Amino acid sequence: MTAAPPETTPLDEHTWARLADQVGDWAQARGVVLRDAIWLLPFTALLPQARRAFARRGGWAPRIETVATLAPQLGPRAPAAAEAMAGDTVTRRLQVAAQLRGVDQGGWARRDPAGFAWAVAAVVDTADEWQQALAAQPPSGRAAWVATAQARLAGGTGPGDQERSLAGYALAWAARSIAVQPPASDALYEARPSAWIGLRAGGTVPLVQAVLDEAAARGVPVLWLDQDPPPERLFEAAATLPPPQEHLADDAEGEARAAAVEVLDALRRHEQGAVALIAQDREAVRRVRALLERAAVEVVDDTGWRVATTRAGARAMALLRAARALSRPSAGAEDLWLAWLKDDPAFASQAEELRVLEALWRGRRLSPARRDQAQAFWERAQSRLAPLREPARRPLAEWLSALAALWLDDPASAAAWRDDPAGRAVLAAWRLEAPWNQGAGWPALAAATRFTLDELISWADEALSEASVVPDHPPQARVVITPLARAMLRPFVAAVLPGADEQRLGGHEPGVDLIGPALRRALGLPGVAEAAEREALAFIQALRLPNLCLVRRRAEGSEPLGPSPLLQRLVLARGGQALPVSTLAPPCRAWAVQPVAEPAVMASGARWPDSLSASAVDAWRDCPYRFFAQRLLGLASDDELDRLAEKRDYGDWLHAVLLRFHEQRAAGARLDDDRALLRRCAQEVAPDGRLAEGEMLPYLASFDRLCEPYLAWLQARDQAGWRWTAGEIDRQRPAPALGAMGLHGRLDRLDSGPGGAVQVIDYKTGRADELKRRAKGLEDTQLAFYAALAVADGATVGAAYLALDERDGPRWIEHADVLADAERLLGELAAEFDRARAGEPLRALGRGQACEYCDMRGLCRRDHWAAPPDTAAEAVTDSGGDE
The missing domain is CATH 3.90.320.10 (Lambda Exonuclease; Chain A)
Incomplete structure (x- = not known):
C-alpha cells in the first residue's frame, strides 16, 4: 500500500491535475495497467473533476467511481427480503414498532406511548449504525464481529439494562437483515482491478478503507491520495492557508442579508464559475435563498427540498387535516377546510362556489339562494372526505387505499400528482402506487399496522419530512447550496458559510446513544469525538476554497453568541492573529424631508363597477379614496374565521x-x-x-x-x-x-x-x-x-x-x-x-368617525399625514402654555 504525502494547499485550477499526475506517475512506477484500475472518490460531485483532469492529461484513465456508482455495475443486487431492514427510515420505524409490540403484546405502547416512540426511533437509528458497520466488514469476518459485539453487550448489568437490550435487539436485526439481503457494496470485495486508488478528504470512508485494506492484504497495489492534514496538526496546517473573511451581523435576519450580499458581491467579481452557499444552518440558508431569488439570482440545491416543505406536500397534509377537522370540528376548522379546498385539484373548476362558501363562513350576509349554493357545494366537498372519516382504528393499507382512490382514480387529479416531481415524491413517500407499494414485506406490514386518523397524520407528516426531492438544476444557475462535507475539492470561485457560530459549527452535543462510548471504542465505531473530528476536517477543507466568507450572528434573541470553536482553534493556530472582520453597511440615501399629504388618485382610466350597492355609496360619501380602494381596486379585509360572537x-x-x-x-x-x-x-x-x-x-x-x-x-x-x-x-x-x-x-x-x-x-x-x-x-x-x-x-x-x-x-x-x-x-x-371620470382626483378626507374604523387607513397612510395648519398652530400654543 502506498500513501501520497498529504496536501493542504489552496484549491486552484491545477489541484485535480496534480492528483491525476500522482495517479499516473504511481501507476507507471509500479507497472500498473491504469485502464484496469479503480479510483474511488468520497462522493459523486467530485466525479466530473477527476474525469476531466484525466481527459486533459491524455492517455489511459482509471475507472473513476464512488461506492454508490460502482456497486450497481458489479452485479445485480440480492432480491429484497421481507425480514430485511427497509430502505427508508419511516418504514423501518413501522417494522420496529410492529416487532416490539409483538414481543410485549402492545403493553408498553399502551402504558407509555412517548417512551415507546423514543425506543422505536432509538432502535432504528442504532440498527442503521450497526448495518453500516457490518457493511464495512469483509463478509467473511462479520459473524465473528457480531459475536464480539453481542458478548460485550451482554456483559453488563445494572443501570442501562433497557438501553443495552434495545441495542442488542438492533444488532440482531441488522445482522439478520444483512445475512438475508447482503448489501450491494459486497461486490467491491469480489472485484479484481489491477489496482485500487483511494482519495481521503474530510476523513476516511470506513467501507472504502476496509475494501482497500482487504485488497492490499491479497497483494493488490493500493494508492491512497491524502488531502487531509495530519491528525496531530490539523489547524497548524490550516494556519498556512489564506485567512477567510469573517462577517458579523446583529441577528438572524442581519446574518441572512450579509450572506446574500456576500454571494452577490462574489457573482459580480467573478463573471464565470459557481459560488458555494454552504448549508451549515438550513434555516439561515432558506432566508438567504429567498433574498437571492428576490434579486433574480437562480440557485440550485445539491441536497434538494424536504417534501414536507413543497406545495405538493402541503396539499397532501391539508387533505388529512381537513378530514380530521371534519371528524372532530373545533375552533378554526374552517381555516383547515379552506386550505384544503383552495389547493385540491378536484375543486379547481368550482372557484365561484368556493368563494361563496368562504363568504358564508366569514359571516357575510348572503341571499337564501347563495346560502343554498354554498351549502350544496360544502356537502359535495364533505362527501369527498367521506372515505377518510375516522373510525376508531383501521389498517394503514386501508387508509392508503382510500387516499389513492381520492387522488389517482380521477385522471385530472392523477396527472396533477404524477406530472409534478414533488407530487411523485409524495406518492412514493406514502407508497400510494406501484412500484413503491410492492416492496418485499410492505403489503403485510401495511395490513398489520393499525392507525387512528391522528396516528396516520403523524406518520404521513414524518414520511414527508424524511423524504426529499431534488429539482432540475438549471444550467445557468451559478449559486450552489451544498453541505459543508460536500463542498470540499469542488471548483468554486467563492464560498459563503452562514452559521459560523458556537451553536451551529463545531458545537457537538451527544444525542441518543444505545451503544455507549466504551463499546464504541472497543468495536472501532465512530462516536462524538470522531464526528467532531470529521466536521473539523470538513471545515479545514472549506478553508482551502478561494474567497471563503464566514458569516455569523452576534446574538440568538437575547442570548449572546460567540464564534465557532473551530474558528477559535484557527485563530490560536495563527498565533492569536484575528481574522479580517467586516460588517454589513446598508446603503444610505439622502432624502429630503417632505410632509406626507392626503393622497389624491385619478380614476379617469379605472374600470368602474357595473352596479352600486348601498355600502358602496356610503363608502363614496364617507371618503372618495376609500371608494377607490374598495370598489375600483377591489381591496377588502377578510373577517377572521375563528372569532367571538358579535x-x-x-x-x-x-x-x-x-x-x-x-x-x-x-x-x-x-x-x-x-x-x-x-x-x-x-x-x-x-x-x-x-x-x-x-x-x-x-x-x-x-x-x-x-x-x-x-x-x-x-x-x-x-x-x-x-x-x-x-x-x-x-x-x-x-x-x-x-x-x-x-x-x-x-x-x-x-x-x-x-x-x-x-x-x-x-x-x-x-x-x-x-x-x-x-x-x-x-x-x-x-x-x-x-x-x-x-x-x-x-x-x-x-x-x-x-x-x-x-x-x-x-x-x-x-x-x-x-x-x-x-x-x-x-x-x-x-x-x-x-367629474371623477373627467379627471377630478379622489381625495382621502381623513376626517370623522368613518376614518377611525376604516380598513383602508393603512393604505392612505392617514397616521402619517402632516398636521393641518390650524392643528399645528394649536399644538404650538398648547406647548407654550404648558411651559
Whole structure:
C-alpha cells in the first residue's frame, strides 16, 4: 500500500491535475495497467473533476467511481427480503414498532406511548449504525464481529439494562437483515482491478478503507491520495492557508442579508464559475435563498427540498387535516377546510362556489339562494372526505387505499400528482402506487399496522419530512447550496458559510446513544469525538476554497453568541492573529424631508363597477379614496374565521328568524298563534355554527324581551291594513341617472298597504336615537337607496328603520319624502362620478368617525399625514402654555 504525502494547499485550477499526475506517475512506477484500475472518490460531485483532469492529461484513465456508482455495475443486487431492514427510515420505524409490540403484546405502547416512540426511533437509528458497520466488514469476518459485539453487550448489568437490550435487539436485526439481503457494496470485495486508488478528504470512508485494506492484504497495489492534514496538526496546517473573511451581523435576519450580499458581491467579481452557499444552518440558508431569488439570482440545491416543505406536500397534509377537522370540528376548522379546498385539484373548476362558501363562513350576509349554493357545494366537498372519516382504528393499507382512490382514480387529479416531481415524491413517500407499494414485506406490514386518523397524520407528516426531492438544476444557475462535507475539492470561485457560530459549527452535543462510548471504542465505531473530528476536517477543507466568507450572528434573541470553536482553534493556530472582520453597511440615501399629504388618485382610466350597492355609496360619501380602494381596486379585509360572537351575529340570526316567521304566518293570525309560531321559528333557526356553544346566549336572552312588543306592533300594523310581502330580497335595477351603472342590494322586508302603497323596512338592532338622527334628508343614504331599488313595485314608496332592540318595543323611524331624496341622491352621485371620470382626483378626507374604523387607513397612510395648519398652530400654543 502506498500513501501520497498529504496536501493542504489552496484549491486552484491545477489541484485535480496534480492528483491525476500522482495517479499516473504511481501507476507507471509500479507497472500498473491504469485502464484496469479503480479510483474511488468520497462522493459523486467530485466525479466530473477527476474525469476531466484525466481527459486533459491524455492517455489511459482509471475507472473513476464512488461506492454508490460502482456497486450497481458489479452485479445485480440480492432480491429484497421481507425480514430485511427497509430502505427508508419511516418504514423501518413501522417494522420496529410492529416487532416490539409483538414481543410485549402492545403493553408498553399502551402504558407509555412517548417512551415507546423514543425506543422505536432509538432502535432504528442504532440498527442503521450497526448495518453500516457490518457493511464495512469483509463478509467473511462479520459473524465473528457480531459475536464480539453481542458478548460485550451482554456483559453488563445494572443501570442501562433497557438501553443495552434495545441495542442488542438492533444488532440482531441488522445482522439478520444483512445475512438475508447482503448489501450491494459486497461486490467491491469480489472485484479484481489491477489496482485500487483511494482519495481521503474530510476523513476516511470506513467501507472504502476496509475494501482497500482487504485488497492490499491479497497483494493488490493500493494508492491512497491524502488531502487531509495530519491528525496531530490539523489547524497548524490550516494556519498556512489564506485567512477567510469573517462577517458579523446583529441577528438572524442581519446574518441572512450579509450572506446574500456576500454571494452577490462574489457573482459580480467573478463573471464565470459557481459560488458555494454552504448549508451549515438550513434555516439561515432558506432566508438567504429567498433574498437571492428576490434579486433574480437562480440557485440550485445539491441536497434538494424536504417534501414536507413543497406545495405538493402541503396539499397532501391539508387533505388529512381537513378530514380530521371534519371528524372532530373545533375552533378554526374552517381555516383547515379552506386550505384544503383552495389547493385540491378536484375543486379547481368550482372557484365561484368556493368563494361563496368562504363568504358564508366569514359571516357575510348572503341571499337564501347563495346560502343554498354554498351549502350544496360544502356537502359535495364533505362527501369527498367521506372515505377518510375516522373510525376508531383501521389498517394503514386501508387508509392508503382510500387516499389513492381520492387522488389517482380521477385522471385530472392523477396527472396533477404524477406530472409534478414533488407530487411523485409524495406518492412514493406514502407508497400510494406501484412500484413503491410492492416492496418485499410492505403489503403485510401495511395490513398489520393499525392507525387512528391522528396516528396516520403523524406518520404521513414524518414520511414527508424524511423524504426529499431534488429539482432540475438549471444550467445557468451559478449559486450552489451544498453541505459543508460536500463542498470540499469542488471548483468554486467563492464560498459563503452562514452559521459560523458556537451553536451551529463545531458545537457537538451527544444525542441518543444505545451503544455507549466504551463499546464504541472497543468495536472501532465512530462516536462524538470522531464526528467532531470529521466536521473539523470538513471545515479545514472549506478553508482551502478561494474567497471563503464566514458569516455569523452576534446574538440568538437575547442570548449572546460567540464564534465557532473551530474558528477559535484557527485563530490560536495563527498565533492569536484575528481574522479580517467586516460588517454589513446598508446603503444610505439622502432624502429630503417632505410632509406626507392626503393622497389624491385619478380614476379617469379605472374600470368602474357595473352596479352600486348601498355600502358602496356610503363608502363614496364617507371618503372618495376609500371608494377607490374598495370598489375600483377591489381591496377588502377578510373577517377572521375563528372569532367571538358579535352583535352582528345576533342581527343575522334575528333576520333569519323573522323571515321564517313571516313566510309561515297566516293572514289575520291571532296573537296566540303568532306567539307560538315565533318561538318555534326561533328554535328551528340555529345560530352561526362557527361560533362556540353558549357564545350567543347573552344576545339570545334579549329575544324573549323582544317577542311580545314585536307581536303587539305587528297586530296593530295588521289592523292598519299593512301586510308582509317578502323578505331578504335581492334586487337589481338600472339607474338612468348613473348612465351605465345600475343599483343592487338586498331588502330586509317589503310590506304592502292601502292603495297599493309599498314600504321598505330595514331591521336594526342598534340604538334608535342614532337611527332617528340619521333618517333626515340626505344624511341617510341607506333608506334612500333602498327606496330607489323598490320604486318599481309601486307608485307610492316609503322607507323606514324598525329598531327591534328597544326596551319599550320596536321603534318606527321613517324617512320622510324618501323618493325625492333618492332622486336627488342619484343625481348628485351622477354629477360627482362624471367629474371623477373627467379627471377630478379622489381625495382621502381623513376626517370623522368613518376614518377611525376604516380598513383602508393603512393604505392612505392617514397616521402619517402632516398636521393641518390650524392643528399645528394649536399644538404650538398648547406647548407654550404648558411651559
